Amino acid sequence: AASIGVAQVLKAMMTLGIMGNINAEMDFETAELIATELNLELQLKAAETLEDELINEIEDQADDPDSLVSRPPVVTFLGHVDHGKTSLLDYLIGINVVSGEAGGITQHIRAYEIEKDGRSVTFVDTPGHEAFTEMRARGANVTDIAVLVVAADDGIMPQTEEAISHAKAAEVPIVVALNKIDLEGVDPNRALTQLTEHQLTPSEWGGDVEVVRTSATKGTGMDELLETLLTIAELNEYQANPSRSALGVCLESEQQGDRGVVAKLIVQNGTMRVGDVVVCGPTYGRVRAMNNTLTGEPMEEAGPSTPVSVMGLEAPPGAGDRFHVLDDIADAREIAATRADASSRESLSGTTTKVSFNDFQSLLQDGRLGQAEERVKLNLIIRADVKGSLEAIDKELSKLDHPEFDIKVLQRSVGGITLADVTLADASNAVILGFNVIPDEQARSAADTRGVEIRRYDVIYKLTDDIKAMLEGRLKPEE
Ligand code: GDP
DSSP states (O other): OOOOOHHHHHHHHHHHTOOOOTTOEEEHHHHHHHHHHTTOOOOOOOOOOHHHHHHHHHHHOOOOGGGOEEOOOEEEEEESTTSSHHHHHHHHHTOOOGGGSGGGOOOSOEEEEEEETTEEEEEEEOSSHHHHHHHHHTTOOOOSEEEEEEETTTOSOHHHHHHHHHHHHTTOOEEEEEEOTTSTTOOHHHHHHHHHHTTOOBGGGTSSBOEEEOBTTTTBTHHHHHHHHHHHHHHHTOEEOTTSBOEEEEEEEEEEGGGEEEEEEEEEESBEETTOEEEETTEEEEEEEEEETTTOOEESEEOTTOEEEEEEESSOOOTTOEEEEESOHHHHHHHHHHHHHHHHHHHHHSOOOEEEHHHHHHHHHHHHHTOOOSOEEEEEEEEESSHHHHHHHHHHHHTTOBTTEEEEEEEEEESOBOHHHHHHHHHHTEEEEEESOOBOHHHHHHHHHHTOOEEEESSHHHHHHHHHHHHTTOOOOOO
16 A cells, blocks of 8 residues: 555645644544544554654564573462462562561462572562552563462462463463462362363373472472473573663552652663663652661662662652663753643543644555454453353354464353453453353453453354454444
8 A cells, every 4th residue: 555645635635625734743534534534543642652653662672692691580479369479479588578468368469589599589479469460461471470369278269260361361371389289188189180170281190280289377289380480481591681771560569648648660671770760650759768678778789580678769650660770860850740630630531642744644554554464363361251151252262273374262161250350361361251141340441441341142053153253343332
């Protein structure tokens, strides 16, 4: 397809009686009118700011292979509540917070780096898989390896199933900690069978999933768990370049009285130093002090995979906000201000993206370039009323095999549509299908704000017809 010349656009504008010149800004509706006049389809794309360019440049900056060194794996614990995530982490780091916690529920995202025989592992403990996926939805893939905690007495529970789906969607290796193995009368084989049924076949049964039997209360299997994680890390050769400026993710932050803002960051690449200028989400600042997240000791620098408490930001950034170290505090201030501005505008009036005349042309062209000849991938999350429905849907879906598209079911489970499903869909660009079930209020409103599509069905052939249509790109959004 040929590109559209300025003259043609100006002509179309004149025909429509729209005043403008090459530098004029216009709203999306006007742009759409002109596009229609030119027989084109318009795609909305936010105008790239100078600030974005600076950040994108950092993100795209390739590391010289010679500068890469191995970095510790970042490990996240996932699992059903009360199966022992907190206790395992406590044992590993040698402290006890379970007893001190209100109701025993992990409220915060904890992150600690621990060392064993000169090798390190960074552990991240989130309040649940929702928080894990929430960060992924925000583009913050912090996890290298997921430890799925399964209590041997309970076996796989609904939240374990969800955690499995979330870990699989993140495409990270999964290690199972079969916990509470100290309890009398537990039968590990039962859990192993359940794991196999969930496509996590234990290595001892010929599969590729390491299952470590643990007891967080007795300390059983802790060395083995660490060894397993370190071996997986070695196999995957996680690397980073410690000699570049730091970038990474904010795990959580708070305003702490006279200490000011304390942000828990995890450095993903580069090295962060006291005195560095940081922009993190809609805030910025100069690093005044850094502390080890476990010991509280002051730190002068933090390299790849290191979690660190940072003081000096102007305001608390959000969990999952990415951070970048810049050269110039004025740039950082400007980028933060632009972001803060954009997010307040969004929350006030929905989307008010403006396109300039110059952008408009590239939009026109992009619209025509939209149909790339690659395989179409469709991610699905399926919720149904009963197991039988899930099986019937699976059977129908397997018939839809086609050389031009892949259907990937990230999660299939019995029950209503939850906030966790919406978060997972958002992070993985998936569509949620509900069969004889509805979303709860939280899920509904989250789907609205995040633009996640939920479709509901009560007849199976309608569901499969829709998927066919979706794959052929001719499905209209549900009313
Ligand atoms: P979380 O919700 O997954 O973080 O679970 P917790 O770590 O808070 O543990 C829930 C309960 O199980 C606590 O009362 C722990 O003391 C207990 N627990 C955790 N691990 C073990 C274990 O290996 N053996 C036994 N017997 N109890 C455990």
